[in-house]
Amino acid sequence: MARYILGRLLGLVFILFAVSLITFLLMRSVPGDPFASGERELPQKTQEARERKYGLDKPLWEQYVRYMGNALQGDFGVPFQSPTETVSGLIARTWPATIKIGIPTILVSFVLGSLLGFVAALRQNSWLDYAVTFAATLGLVVPNFVIAIWLILLFSARFDWLPPGGWGEPEHYVLPVIAYSLAPTALVARYTRASILDVLRADYVRTARAKGLGERRVLLGHVVRNAMIPFVTVLLPEVPNILTGSIFIESTFRIPGLGRFFVNSTFSRDYPMILALVLLVAALWGITYLLTDLLYTVLDPRIRLTGGALR
Amino acid sequence: MSAVDEGAVLDPRAGARDALAAAAERRASAVPRSNTYYATRRFFRQKLAVFGLVLTLFLVVVGVGAPLLAPTDYKQNNLMEANQFPSGEHWFGTDTIGHDYLSRVMYGVRTSLWVAFAAVAVSCLIGIPLGLVAGLKGGRTDFVVMRIVEIMTAFPGLLFAIFLVSLFRAGFNIPVGFGQRIPIANVWLIVFVIGVTSWVGICRLTRAQILSLREREYVTAARSLGVSDTGIALRHLLPNAIAPLIVAVTLSIPLAIFAEAGLSFLGIGINEPTPSLGKMVAADSGSTLRVYWHLGFFPTLAIALAMLGFTFVGDGLRDALDPRQN
Numbered sequence: 001m002a003r004y005i006l007g008r009l010l011g012l013v014f015i016l017f018a019v020s021l022i023t024f025l026l027m028r029s030v031p032g033d034p035f036a037s038g039e040r041e042l043p044q045k046t047q048e049a050r051e052r053k054y055g056l057d058k059p060l061w062e063q064y065v066r067y068m069g070n071a072l073q074g075d076f077g078v079p080f081q082s083p084t085e086t087v088s089g090l091i092a093r094t095w096p097a098t099i100k101i102g103i104p105t106i107l108v109s110f111v112l113g114s115l116l117g118f119v120a121a122l123r124q125n126s127w128l129d130y131a132v133t134f135a136a137t138l139g140l141v142v143p144n145f146v147i148a149i150w151l152i153l154l155f156s157a158r159f160d161w162l163p164p165g166g167w168g169e170p171e172h173y174v175l176p177v178i179a180y181s182l183a184p185t186a187l188v189a190r191y192t193r194a195s196i197l198d199v200l201r202a203d204y205v206r207t208a209r210a211k212g213l214g215e216r217r218v219l220l221g222h223v224v225r226n227a228m229i230p231f232v233t234v235l236l237p238e239v240p241n242i243l244t245g246s247i248f249i250e251s252t253f254r255i256p257g258l259g260r261f262f263v264n265s266t267f268s269r270d271y272p273m274i275l276a277l278v279l280l281v282a283a284l285w286g287i288t289y290l291l292t293d294l295l296y297t298v299l300d301p302r303i304r305l306t307g308g309a310l311r
Numbered sequence: 312m313s314a315v316d317e318g319a320v321l322d323p324r325a326g327a328r329d330a331l332a333a334a335a336e337r338r339a340s341a342v343p344r345s346n347t348y349y350a351t352r353r354f355f356r357q358k359l360a361v362f363g364l365v366l367t368l369f370l371v372v373v374g375v376g377a378p379l380l381a382p383t384d385y386k387q388n389n390l391m392e393a394n395q396f397p398s399g400e401h402w403f404g405t406d407t408i409g410h411d412y413l414s415r416v417m418y419g420v421r422t423s424l425w426v427a428f429a430a431v432a433v434s435c436l437i438g439i440p441l442g443l444v445a446g447l448k449g450g451r452t453d454f455v456v457m458r459i460v461e462i463m464t465a466f467p468g469l470l471f472a473i474f475l476v477s478l479f480r481a482g483f484n485i486p487v488g489f490g491q492r493i494p495i496a497n498v499w500l501i502v503f504v505i506g507v508t509s510w511v512g513i514c515r516l517t518r519a520q521i522l523s524l525r526e527r528e529y530v531t532a533a534r535s536l537g538v539s540d541t542g543i544a545l546r547h548l549l550p551n552a553i554a555p556l557i558v559a560v561t562l563s564i565p566l567a568i569f570a571e572a573g574l575s576f577l578g579i580g581i582n583e584p585t586p587s588l589g590k591m592v593a594a595d596s597g598s599t600l601r602v603y604w605h606l607g608f609f610p611t612l613a614i615a616l617a618m619l620g621f622t623f624v625g626d627g628l629r630d631a632l633d634p635r636q637n
Contacts, residue, residue, distance in 0.1 A: 011461075014458075015458075015461055015462055015465050016465075018458070018462045019462055019465055019466055022462065022466070023466075023474075026471075026474045026478065027474065029478060137619065137622070138615075140618065140622070141565075141614070141615040141618035141619055141622070142611060142614070142615055142618075143569055143572050143573070143576075143592065143614070145576055145593065146592055146607065146611050149607065244467070247469070247577065248573065248576060262467060262469055262470050262473075263469070263473060263577055266470060266473040266474060266477065267473075267477070274470070277467070277470070278466065278467060278470060281465070281466075281467040281470075282465035282466065282467075285464065285465045286465060
């Protein structure tokens with residue numbers, strides 16, 4: 001097991017390296033200049049001095065090696081869009097807001113979604129099942145920024161119950177979490193329903209019933225446990241996305257989180273910030289996938305983890 | 312377990328009766344039917360799938376027929392009639408600069424469906440060959456392809472899309488030399504970007520299919536007869552792997568519609584004056600929506616209908632093409 005985990009971590013390092021290299025090359029091939037302000041042109045000397053300050057006058061490969069060398073020591077440089085702090089500082093300042101929206105979103109969508117899916121599967125083809133399926137479909141067919149706008153129109157503009165946006169008070173969480181969790185909740189409900197229905201027909205559930213186990217023990221010990229496998233496959237990959245925030249939700253509700261930097265930084269060619277964000281997402285993704293695979297072995301002891309160093 | 316099933320278990324004759332009846336029915340119809348025939352029948356037995364198909368066909372007709380069916384051209388506007396609510400004259404009202412909104416929505420359906428279909432075609436063109444080669448060759452090829460897939464998955468999709476849009480919007484320009492730029496039409500750029508950022512799922516699925524198919528007897532038979540790898544891939548593997556691929560493709564069309572909407576929300580989607588549902592939802596749902604509800608409502612409705620249609624068709628296809636499930 002330790003050997004397997006070590007191999008996977010080595011694979012992750014390779015992916016982080018590849019991702020950073022691709023990002024670096026991509027962002028340098030996008031035409032444009034991070035310091036082109038569109039305002040008055042600065043003197044030639046000043047521009048050169050600034051390029052020297054950020055190391056942009058060096059050859060490309062040297063810039064990359066230097067950046068990665070610093071990054072390995074935890075120094076991701078200075079963001080161009082906010083030169084008074086470091087990239088790490090900027091992320092540390094803005095990420096908590098995103099996480100504070102992300103964790104309730106994950107909790108709501110996992111708990112509510114699996115409950116709804118479970119209930120719908122146990123009462124298959126009842127009105128409850130149809131209601132859940134209908135709601136789940138609705139949650140998936142409208143983009144979350146549209147849902148966000150409707151929520152604001154309804155609860156802020158029409159009834160004035162909740163603030164339309166902002167940050168700091170508990171009531172600022174409600175609308176973003178609803179808007180953000182609707183689609184994942186729907187997804188979870190759909191998959192839970194399908195996988196529970198699948199498991200309910202399995203032979204081992206019939207065996208469990210035949211040997212006289214109570215309904216509760218059949219459901220908890222056999223059905224839920226086995227239905228968790230597809231659930232884990234579908235859900236865990238959503239976690240890194242939700243934890244790094246959504247530009248759509250954050251800009252609609254004016255949340256000072258990380259999500260907007262994905263777009264801002266690309267538009268303003270903030271090279272250090274872009275690289276740091278990409279590495280952050282890739283690392284989160286890699287760790288989540290490793291956890292998913294480890295979780296499989298807990299849920300289904302028949303699953304064996306195999307594979308070489310780079311799997 | 313339903314009462315019918317228990318009855319069947321208690322009375323073994325019931326099962327035998329059913330089997331006899333089925334056999335008699337088969338003899339009566341006499342003609343051997345193809346798998347496609349049975350799949351089609353299974354598809355049309357599902358109400359939701361048929362509903363989805365009708366919805367999808369309706370939208371396709373609206374989109375394809377927009378130049379003939381729409382009341383006005385999408386570019387034609389009349390400022391004197393701006394910001395009108397739905398009426399007998401303008402069924403969907405007019406927008407802030409006086410376009411007939413029904414025409415805009417119809418042309419929007421046209422653009423969005425076109426972008427979605429083309430983008431999914433691009434992701435198939437990348438994903439299917441890569442998955443096929445990886446599954447068939449195995450070894451080093453498989454290793455390389457799967458690493459590319461992992462890198463693509465680890466890369467934040469939105470960031471990649473923005474990169475590609477800004478990279479190619481001004482034309483193509485590589486830092487290491489030839490400073491030439493090739494201008495690309497905006498719709499094609501969006502198609503390309505969505506396709507390039509969404510092929511991973513299709514690739515994985517193709518590979519998984521090939522891996523499970525390539526050890527079958529008929530493949531071994533073909534190989535021992537001296538059929539080339541290409542022949543085996545195209546004649547034996549791909550046709551047998553096609554069913555789950557069709558399902559995946561159907562279900563990725565709504566995702567492409569959403570992706571276009573997302574890019575439009577960020578202001579890097581389809582350029583004016585071409586209308587697209589995503590752009591209308593994103594732009595018209597803003598500050599004007601509080602008063603002019605129709606501006607956000609109708610394009611959102613169209614997107615929702617498209618999503619519903621394709622999702623139902625995809626789910627129906629999955630149930631129809633996979634006879635294991637009842």
